[in-house]
Amino acid sequence: MRPDLEIIQNWIQPGHHVLDLGCGDGTLLDFLQRERGASGFGLEINPDHITTCMAKGVAVIEQNLDTQGLDNFDDNSFDVVLMTQALQAVRRPDKVLDEMLRMGREGIVTFPNFAHWRLRWGLALSGRMPESEALPYKWYNTPNIRLCTFKDFEALCRQKGIRIKSRRVVDGKHQNSWLARLWPNLLGEIAIYRITRENGT
């Protein structure tokens, strides 16, 4: 099992109602439905992904976070709001974080770390925008428009009064590594954050 899925699964309780922002082809929701008995929706804009979700029996709604917002979801209407590998692709990640914790008691966010040593090294040596397994695009065609580091993200959470309940760091292949745990901002490629409001449980 992919370690990131396993980590996320452990944070979902049976019967939890979840919302997955940018759910892709529905792999995670399908997994949570089958393995954890979770219910919920995915939001997605890629037509092929939407079709794949429908084939899997994952409830998916075509909705663009940047242009349509999330007003159609009530406050506290989900147990957990997920956002895997999409935070860096939205126009206002700070606002999306607010929305996640408005709609859900808890949020789970994963994103690539722009401070990973290979990216730092690449930029320092070649003077070109870095590419990696977690960021496999050219600067001009990347959907990732709001890159940040783990430190940046945690600073934003502090500023917003968002409490980080857990953080797990994996490499580009979603593998766990002890080195990444030791120096996450340098050696971690993808982090999985479990967040809640400051007064949340």
Added chain:
Amino acid sequence: MSDSLPADSVGIVTPQTYRFDTPIDLACGQALDSYQLVVETYGELNEDASNAVLICHALSGHHHAAGYHSAEERKPGWWDSCIGPGKPIDTDRFFVVSLNNLGGCHGSTGPNSNNPKTDKPYGPEFPVVTVQDWVKSQALLADRLGIQCWAAVVGGSLGGMQALQWSLDYPDRLRHAVVIASTPRLTAQNIAFNEVARQAITSDQEFHGGRYYDHGVIPRRGLMLARMVGHITYLSDASMGEKFGRELRDQAYKFGFDAEFQVESYLRYQGERFSETFDANTYLLMTRALDYFDPAHDFGGDLARAMTTAQCEFLVLSFSTDWRFNPSRSEEMVNAMIAARKRVSYAEIDAPWGHDAFLIPTPRYTSAFSAYMDRVAREVGA
């Protein structure tokens, strides 16, 4: 059509007539003591009757949804693009039921049927029927066919309204509702278009207050105008532009008011064909059913509250250039379903053909619809 039928056609089909002799109470307060429904079916009902799909028709539709009535028939049923072997509603897996609704003019009891009490056509005495009435009659048809629970109830436009109503009135009798290019209620603009259509019909001097049967005439011009205005709303500006542009039938302007532009003669032709095959009183009834449809009405306008009884899963599809029932109307429905915590999937299909796009196969539409129905089929073991 060619000598041989296409491989993905359901082939030659024969409509069946089902007679009902127990009175049906209608929303308007009246009842029909007896009535008949004309039905077509495609595919085979499986042993536990779990693979049945109901197709609900739109304004001018009827029971003939797929296949051909004879080898000579030029055009297949109205939704042949989506019903057949290997198509989204795969007749190798599903048993598909399509009917002409009450009030229709293609064999089901309607204004042009004989009223047993007078032995003359009902005409304007035929009661106004609603989407709820249709759903009720469809449930009685399901009883007759031995179908306790539909795998899916599917419809586009007015048909989508019936699918939605099914989910509210008979929540335990369908597993999925597929609501395509539809709306939870008409806007003032929609009602206005319907009113223009009705005025065109009722002001035709051959209308005779709906008693035109007695005079041996039909309000042909009124029907033609009604269809022309309707037809315009079913297409998009872009698709009309692409099909006709400003093309003239002859080279030069004639400075008169005959049909000079291609689009004019197209509309006139479509209107005339329609006026020969459709009953004027039925057109009045069907547009009224559209106007009245509003499941939120009894819930203070709160569609989410209206949705609470539904138990099925929903697929909602809209089309980007549909301005008759534009995508935001579908989103309104989806949002109410979300608020009522129903399982719903939604996609807005990018297609240039306006409201009529739901009848036209486009790759994304076909693949999303097929993916969903494939999953429905697997769920019921079809």
